Amino acid sequence: MFSRPLLYGNFSKICASAAARQPHQSVTQPTTASTAVANNNTQIREYHEVVGDILCPSQVMGIDHIRDPRLNKGLAFTLEERQVLGIHGLQPARFKTQEEQLELCKIAVNRYSESLNKYLYLSDLQDRNERLFFRFLSENIEEMMPIIYTPTVGLACQRFGLIYRRPRGLFVTINDRGHVFDVIKNWPEPDVRAIVVTDGERILGLGDLGASGMGIPVGKLALYTALAGIKPHQCLPILIDVGTNNIDLLEDPLYVGLRQKRVVGREYDDFIDEFMQAVVKRYGQNTLIQFEDFGNHNAFRFLDKYRNTYCTFNDDIQGTASVAVAGLYASKRITGRSFAEYTFLFAGAGEAAIGIADLVVKAMVAEGVSLEEARSKIWMVDIDGLLTTTRKDGNLEGHKFNYAKEVEPMKNLEDIVDKIKPNVLIGASAAAGIFTPKILQTMAANNERPVVFALSNPTSKAECTAEQAYQNTEGRVIFSSGSPFPPVTIGDKTFYPGQGNNAYIFPGVALGVIATGTHHIPDDMFLIASQELANYVSDADLERGSLYPPLSSIREISMRIAMGVTKCAYDKGLASTYPEPQDKRKWLEEQLYNFNYESSLPVTWVWPRMPYIKTRDESPLLAAIK
């Protein structure tokens, strides 16, 4: 596939203007650099930018170069670059290194006390200097992830109409039906390999936020780059706007989405079908489509419907499952039990709960337990109480039915915990505070080391806080949560609870999938991701009270997950990039985004000897100029 096309028609014109441009000697700062440009004037020269891995003659000169966030380097442009690009004088005289700019970012973001203001500062940074934004993010994950991602991104979605400034991502509305391909064609990047899409119906645990949900695909894809080094121009956030059933939003004068109730049923399904086909038509069959924060019912249906015909996964089902199972693997090192020796109770029977349960079952089966026995270990509670085969309100959907038990119906969670005596209690209910002190105390009474995960997001929806969990279990709990919590001190011991968030998983899985051109994503890849993550948990992490490694190691974890996924893709014959690389780490590393500035200076133009065909892996042209 051709990436950004070379503008052959304009080539001679650009050459002529390049030759005509005589970089002038700076009056303020004599440099050898500008002399070098003058000395090279005899060569046929061309001005290029390397945009992602794409080489193209630059037509972006002057102020437009500074205004393009992908090209802009702010005060880090050298004198030579300023002269050659025609931006000399458009900025103050000072030259800065990227490191100095990073220092400024830190000072600037810390001036704000409200997290939403920090979010806005970072969005502005992304809009004006993309490389600096991603380097800042990737080097300050622990502090910045809670801002551009959970929990602050939830607030940003709730205030979307208020804070909306510049477009980011693509909005496809139900009014575009029949023309979705044309809308996708408007996206300016020709080389998209990953899409995160939501219809905004279940944003985190905040419910239906309609078009305001765009913050989620934007935040998830920022992590694709910051945590896994996937190039930003290959990432496309999409919001599918079919209306909202959120009355407050429909009445909110600041709401920016379609002001109508959600389109459902056949019309909705056909629209999603059209969307999937349009993506493949524009970007190819291997384009990764990550479903995010769809309503429960649709999430499962679409996963079942598309998983074998598109390159797709559902992060809330499979990504969350993978991170939770990694935490469970790590917990076994403390409790000394196997999965089959655990009794699990899930509060919530939605995407996350079912996803985790299914993956735990897969893990148990891999350990030699029968499917029936594995499922018998897992109990689940939804809004109507324990999932039982005898429940009067009947009709349990297929996914829930697997975990229904032949017992009398029960409703109250405290009674259920009393009766079932779980070793592992997992909250994925979006019901804040339902793990009451009494429930936590019961868990502690029945278990030497109770395992409690409060996974609902954002923080305001967590089933209990870290502090409540430790305090009501005499500090014996093995705890993790979906959103970050500060450390907790009980007596003379301080606990640093880990964040069981799918951000540990999806960037690495996406990198492996994109690099290998995988057609479909089997559950095995998520189990591999769980194991890679769990293997990275050190004894010191467990000792600190964390089932997960520090967020600062997430880039290394993403690489390991990507290597595992890559191996799986070749082993299962799912990859489409051949030949299979022998040194998978090196091969993956060669494809990563460069967080450091690259030269904006012209490179000697070498007319390609081979046909100008760029493979997905490497541009021969780029290799030639590197």
Ligand SMILES: O=C([O-])CC(=O)C(=O)O
């Ligand atoms: O976004 C997050 O923090 C995790 C997630 O997918 C969700 O809660 O829906």
Ligand SMILES: [Mg+2]
């Ligand atoms: Mg989600």
